[in-house]
Amino acid sequence: MSVATMHELAPGIFVRRHSELDLNCGLVIGSKRVLVIDTRSTADRGTQLAAAVRELTPLEQVVVNTHAHYDHCFGNVAFRDSQIYGHVLAAESLQRTAEHQRSQVVEHLTRTDRPELAQTYLDTEVVLPFYLVEEDTPIDLGDRTAYLLFGGRAHTDHDLVVAVPDAGVVFWGDLIEQGADPAMEDSFPFEWGSTVATLSEHPLVRDASVHVPGHGEAVDAAFVQQQQQALSALATELEAALATGVQGVDGLIGKTRGLGFQDETLREAAVRALETRPGATGSQPAI
Ligand SMILES: [Zn+2]
Structure with missing residues (x-):
């Protein structure tokens, strides 16, 4: 029920x-x-x-x-x-x-x-x-x-955020998640963090004080910034790992621990990183 x-x-x-x-x-x-x-x-x-x-x-x-x-x-x-x-x-x-x-x-x-x-x-x-x-x-x-x-590709290739600037409220959809990791299975892990950063600087968003994730409790701007930084760090680590020749999902998971994400989240991020990296074939979203 x-x-x-x-x-x-x-x-x-x-x-x-x-x-x-x-x-x-x-x-x-x-x-x-x-x-x-x-x-x-x-x-x-x-x-x-x-x-x-x-x-x-x-x-x-x-x-x-x-x-x-x-x-x-x-x-x-x-x-x-x-x-x-x-x-x-x-x-x-x-x-x-x-x-x-x-x-x-x-x-x-x-x-x-x-x-x-x-x-x-x-x-x-x-x-x-x-x-x-x-x-x-x-x-x-x-x-x-x-x-x-x-703001660009992130959780999917078509996420919309809803801003209500007169009240300082933003509804983020699944770009932000509280109480569980962001869901990566259709995501663009190289772009998600920068998309959230771009949106956070948007004139209709930057002064907001109440931020509503797609799942979980409403959060403050500091939470959004923290999640954005973790997602951007994930992108940086994935890029660095691929640039140094790390191959395969397990290899990428090993290089991206320590950012606060569960291993299952890192697994999905690694799969999507391999699917969406520049030059990869089949870089279309699964959903
Ligand atoms: Zn979703």
Whole structure:
């Protein structure tokens, strides 16, 4: 049973926290519309989220998917009458990978004896974002504006960050993670740290004091900087290891310990480093 709690971070800005995967969804309420940031992982869960938003405000709901991982966007079907924003590559990625993502989750839930939950994934229609952006985009909510920002490749090749500068709040999607390591399996480990650094210097981000990760508790700017520095150090170590002829995933793991990441995280980073290094064939994202 998934449990959800709503927390007001600033006037009219909420994070809804969910026990599944410690997932965060965001709400930014203006005088005319409310922006919903990410939609959870199934039709049922998306429907519950939409109802929770309606308890707070009757305003028109506008949606953004921070990226195309199932836990952030399979609930889109519950918002299909809303404008759903995403990066153009998020729509492409979701179209290409949705059934693979679904089958992986269903296989995992079946193996761990949760067939009823698995069925809710099978029953969920995937709805793509259809207001597609490639660069920074303002979302007019009435008396306030939220901004969709694209800083470059990082957790995926299409992560959007949502800044609400009037309140000093930023929703980072999975570019920042609290309580667990950043998820590397579709990442660009040479670029992630510098993308976060670029975004942190953005005029709409640099004065923010409340930073909401895709999973875990809201954090401060110092936490973001610390994670950015660890990700940048990881890139530096991976580049140095490859430049000195270190080969193979295990070799790269051995050269990147000591940065605060779990070995499994380093393994995924090493795999992606080999896939995405300059000149590598197959440098496209897996998702
Ligand atoms: Zn993700």
